[in-house]
Amino acid sequence: MKIRIFLPIFITAISVLSCTKDIDFDLNEEQERIVIDGFITNVKQKHLIKITRTTSFFKTYEEAPAAENANVVLSDGVESYLCIEETPGNYYTRELAFELEKNYTLTIDYKGKTYTASDYMNSINDIDSIETFESEDLIFGDGKMKLLASIAVFVRETEGIGDYYLWKYQVKKPDTAYKDMTPTFTDWIFFPDEFVEGKSPPDGWVFFDRIPTSEIVPGSIVRLQMFGISKGYYDFLVGLRQQVFRGGLFDGPQANISTNFDNGALGYFVAASEDIAFTTKE
């Protein structure tokens, strides 16, 4: 649905009637909190737990201040994995693949306080295949039809509601390195299985991302990562998206995004299954 279109309507209507003025507003700037962005998967690699600190609302920083010298430990209940701070605030595991269908707990000791969070690494079906195709469509803005490149992904969806998907992808044009097409979470594609529940190829479900055709030329390799995430992380992403796209009259009340950390830490610890598929554009 073209929901976005309604927002300009109201912004127009209200702006006809109103004026704005920037004011001094005293914020109860609270004590600094720590922000944890931890992401582990079943793909063999060094997994990153990034820990930063909150900043004043009215100041801008190029980079968030790092939380250094924390003690960071991952555990699956049986085995523990110590994370090493390689650069300020970036804590890595050794190279390993975490096992699916396990509950993982992240424990962080920082300046005398302990923060913990748990997430379950849900296993979902692997990608059957992916392909690219072109389609003509209307992009909101100038009202003109454009030729776009799309990616279709075929996956068998398990019956029963409760799976949540997150997709990111990279494209390698001939003679160049991989370019991350989804560098920030605003580019990520995430959704629940409720609309595709139990469907399978060939008439199964497909995912489209529509980008200019110049981004995928003949010979380009598309690398797609599909993550099976928990409902908690899905809700976190929905909350983030709402925070970033605020400004319409339909916004809900401001509220902090949910977190799975205790003790006032922000961010999310994610344990996700990951599957990677490739296709080459002919």
Add this chain to the structure above:
Amino acid sequence: MNIELLPSAARLNMVEVVGEAQNRNVEEVQMSTIDMKMETIKKIPALMGEVDVIRAIQLLPGVQSGGEGSTGFFVRGGGLDQNLILLDEAPIYNASHLFGIFSVFNQDAIKNAELYKGGIPARYGGRLSSVLDVRMKEGNSKKTKVSGGIGLISSRLTIEGPLIKDKISYVISGRRTYGDLFLKLLPDDNPASDAQLFFYDLNGKINWRINDKNRVFISAYTGRDVLGAGDLFNLGWGNQTISARWNHIFNDKLFSNFTGIYSNFNYNLGVPSGPNEFVWTSKILNYSFKNDYTYYLNTNNTVKFGIQSTYHTFKPALIEPGGENESFNKVEYFNRYALENGIYVSNEQKIGGRFTLQYGLRLSSFSNIGQDTVYTYDDEYNNTGFNAYESGDIYNTFANLEPRLAAKFTIDDNSSVKASYNRMTQYLHLATNSTGGAPLDVWMPSSTNTAPGVADQIALGYFRNLSKNMFETSVEVYYKVLQNQIDFADNANILLNKQLEGVIRQGGGESFGAEFYVKKQTGKITGWVSYTLSRATRTVDGINNGNAYLANYHRPHSVSIVAMYALNDKLDLSATWVYNTGTRLTAPTGRFNYGTELVPVYSDRNASKMPDYHRADVGLNWKLSDDDQRWKNSLNFSIYNVYGRKNAFAINFVDNEVNLPTARMTYLFSIIPSITWNFEF
């Protein structure tokens, strides 16, 4: 002897005919009630010259405005949707024009408005916090009269008179704004230059006095806002109501009213042409029947009883593509149907000379009726499937007993104490984010997923009149407990959400306060001063970590001063001043980085507040003709916000032109002078 008598003119004091006892506020058992006559309302300085019933009641103790320029109102800590707004008994679901800047009540069509804030009688039901009972004029049964006015933004015309003298009278009244005509003056490249922006109201009523025992009236209202910008978009909303009442007197003890009511609130928006053409319509429809009786048992007992039945239809969204737009199919979001019933009985009993009791009971019920698809949720609000119901299936019923009590003890002719208790039930919830009157609200029925709201309120008051009723004073305190109040889960998706019930959270609320009111009723200077001290909180699981938070419209201090001064026979001056503690707001307390995005960290819900609100208005009414002339006309000047206070309508935290975060206040009105010419013949 011849005595020559000299003629001498003696001037008699003006005789004032007063329709009700001047110590009514002391005498009546009913408390927490204010009756506003249109004549009084017309004297209050008006925004853009548009005299407004709801703006006037916002000046009363215990009533909070929805914010700058809003005709939404909050009574004793209750929500925007907790006011039963009746126009000749027909419910008005959205009483706002122009995003709440004006209300739907045209000054020329309205006779009076009565607001019940507490001790609500058993004959009213369906809303938790108040009843605003607005009555239309009956029409002059003696002679034809035309009246009207030309103002800066609107014109009005009313014709009333007898169809058959003393038997059938009519009144028809219209109002239309023409603010959009000014937009045409803007340069062509300004997108607002081809904008449409107007509203109109049309009221009509016919009164037929069949004989001494039978009277019938039919009253109808239609009004609409129209907003548009060329091919880009259009938006419209409005109410239509019809009520027909037969008043029958069985004998000198038993009176009855049979009333049929139709009410329809709807809005539409869309893109009128081009490749994105579509139209979205939404409506809420009511058919209602009421039968009310008053039985004068004896001099000490007046019994009232009756029934009411309402069939509700909710059609939240029908979205149809138009023209060449084939990008989506017609979508209809779940329509809902429900039957709401009420039966009540109450008695007002005088015990001895000093004590009066009013006790009543209302039994209300609400049934959800198919055809319907209802999603089911587990304890954590995860969708677990749905139930489908056939057309006509009654699949869920609520019933509630609502006791109502009021007592008055007369201390002496000039003073009394009163107490009241009422329980109210509300089966309809308004899903809205805005505190104003944004038209895109969704009314939704209680169902298997959302329980009906319940309010219990106790109030105590002391009423005293001074100087032969020249001054009316009162102090009232109240305490109200609300159950099953709706709010949305944090970061919920509200627009076009089929599973809206899954993001609704219900919880309790509490409010209490004290209201002080002094009114000067007679003399050259009349008016009132009111002060309200209050607190309103909500506690909802899943919101603000389950901790109590202040309601959006929690305003601990609220002051209104209204003064009217009759300078001479021709000139009336008026002035008002209002002060409110600022609206509550959730403000950021810091930020964090997530990837490359900056994400705000917020305080607890509504932990900050906007700057305090205050404003003064002045008005001058200048009669250009004498009272005994048939052709009367007058000029009304008013200045809204005399000292140009920039009151916040909203505060947003945004990035400014150089990408630095800043607090940006939106305000609507600075000084607004206006002039209106009124006539009557």
